[in-house]
Amino acid sequence: MFFIQNNFHQSQLFSIPLFEYLQPIIEILQKNGLVFSFLLVGLIMYISYLVSKNLTNHKIPGAAIAISFGLFVAYLGNGEKGIASIPIFSGMAILGGSMLRDYSIVSTALGASFTEIKKTGLVGLLCLVIGTVLAYVVGGSIAFMMGYNDAKSIATIGAGACTFIVGPVTGSAVGASSSVIAISIAIGVIKSVIVTIATPFVAKKFGIIDPHNAMIFGGLVGSTSGVSAGLAATDPKLVPYGALTATFHTAMGCLLCPSILYYLTLIIVQ
């Protein structure tokens, strides 16, 4: 569980005259970070939906614009926590942290139909295995082609192609170097960014239109944040189905990658 640390440093900005006047306001915003993040996200959504309506004529969903906006904002921040690395925006890390994210993902299950899930049951399970192996093989092969020839690195990069949690879990389990682990996290993050942005555009082409296929999609692709954000931008009704299988994808990856898949890689490489 990632949790925000409450180590707010007095910013050096306050030595600049203009910011001296703003200091009390900034302090209040920092102290009430979570509430401030409600305001910020509300503003981001308002602007994004306005852009969606007026500039793209609803062709690009407002949610997709808002999420891309969020990623852009993250780029402005410095380091691991995106925009939240700037103390005044630290509340974003609470609102977007794993606790509230998981809590709200679980709540979407209320809209899911039990019979629909039962119908997809076995196929869904198969998707989890295929999705994991597929990502691992694609990731591992590219790593091999680009000059990584030790099983540890190949396994870690392959695992990173599942999700950005499976990568570091596998990397630390097999004892890969920290730079390879960093690459595996980067791969997972890139995957979730691609899935987030691309899904609304390719949903029709690949048939992500009903609960059944949304579950297949979630199981194959896996990245929970990408899948649920992408589906939210495509059709919010599909979110619980995709998210349900996607959350098990990480579990499947953490099980298969450092064990069976790693040993197979070891045999092939040597």
Add this chain to the structure above:
Amino acid sequence: MKIYGVALLAFCFLVGHILGDFLGKAFHLNGNLGGVGFAMLMLILLNDFFKRKKLLAEETESGILFWSKMYIPVVIAMSSTQNVKAALSGGWLALLVGLFATMACYFFIPIMSKLKLNK
């Protein structure tokens, strides 16, 4: 009361996490194995059960629905706190693997969805 819904959701969330953590430990992995998935399954089952027994009041349900409506805002906050710089600095390897792994998964969707029709 709305808080009943919020509390029910919290109950499912916590039980799911405990279960996921337990599984993670059982397989000697320092991670939560499918905790969210278990929590979702539990909420789906409980919801199904309560609906059939007509035990779930609309007020209770609205306590849960509020959070499902907060989902997109939470995701936006989450995307704004991702390590996007690191993702971009991971270089070509990261970009290539991310791109091709994602594409491969997309192309399997139609294949897997047809699988059900053949059964």
